[in-house]
Amino acid sequence: MQNTDYNIAVIEDDEIQLTSLVDALQQQGFTVTPFTNREDAEAYFAETLPDLVISDIILGSEIDGGFDLAKHLLSYNQPIPIIFLSERQSEFDIYTGHALGAIDYLPKPISLNVLIVKVKNLLRITSVPKSQNSNDEESKIPLLRLAPEQFKAYWHDKALDLTATEFEMLKQFATAGENAVISYDALQASTQGVVERNTINTHICRIRNAFKKVTPEFDLIHNEYGRGYSWQSKED
Structure with missing residues (x-):
């Protein structure tokens, strides 16, 4: 599959950081749908589920907005991989992120090169053809x-x-x-x-x-x- 076949949702309330993330992913050929808040992202998910979600934890006035978004995604039958980006690096926060199904939990400020590699590796896993009879x-x-x-x-x-x-x-x-x-x-x-x-x-x-x-x-x-x-x- 080409990178253009993948739709990545990015949720980040800081518009400068959001633009940086979107530009980096688009330069790799990914289709990116950006959001600055949880509500708009969840409304979008009701119509279209992305292949991957990248989200901050704190979204506007919502201290645990990213965690709440992850809980919402669990309501779908289709598992959606999530990568959290956050300045919050306590053991409790990292454990909570993984407990809610996060694939990874990366510290801010984020290395865009590291993020891109992780995104490509993750999508490679989820797109590998599987043989039911193997x-x-x-x-x-x-x-x-x-x-x-x-x-x-x-x-x-x-x-x-x-x-x-x-x-x-x-x-x-x-x-x-x-x-x-x-x-x-x-x-x-x-x-x-x-x-x-x-x-x-x-x-x-x-x-x-x-x-x-x-x-x-x-x-x-x-x-x-x-x-x-x-x-x-x-x-x-």
């Missing part, structure tokens, strides 16, 4: 089913609440099978570099919590100290 995509873990073409996974026949990158990470466990150790490098590589090494644990926590929504006693993904993670065949 053995490479089949889960070797009992009761865990993959639907790669939809970036969805099912546990006990119930859909898990995962972002596209979290699905790609979970797929490493599913296709490797029980007791196989998935290295940190493999988990990062599975997301085309979208997930940073220092945020892998946050995403693993999100994946575990998705399983716990279906089976509260879930405790099958174990940390292998210094090596990565594994899916254990039996709970301790």
Whole structure:
């Protein structure tokens, strides 16, 4: 796919920063739809869902406007990847962003070059053609089913609440099978570099919590100290 095939929504209340972001993305050939507030963005989403959302957290008088926007996007059946840009860098804010489905949470002032690379990598993940009949995509873990073409996974026949990158990470466990150790490098590589090494644990926590929504006693993904993670065949 060409970059022009992608529609990116950018929500930023600072018009100078908004113009800078829009210009940088348009120079790469992306179709960009800009907004300065949450309400206009949500009205647009009701008619057209973008391929990617890039949003500030503080939008005008709304301290958590970006978070509220992310909550709104969760109401759609189609998962929409989000990249947050914010000066707020507390552990709580970063965790909240990822808990609401954010693919990434980048600090301001943002490096436009870094942002462009992350955007391209993320869209590469979500646009890779999937074969419904490929053995490479089949889960070797009992009761865990993959639907790669939809970036969805099912546990006990119930859909898990995962972002596209979290699905790609979970797929490493599913296709490797029980007791196989998935290295940190493999988990990062599975997301085309979208997930940073220092945020892998946050995403693993999100994946575990998705399983716990279906089976509260879930405790099958174990940390292998210094090596990565594994899916254990039996709970301790």
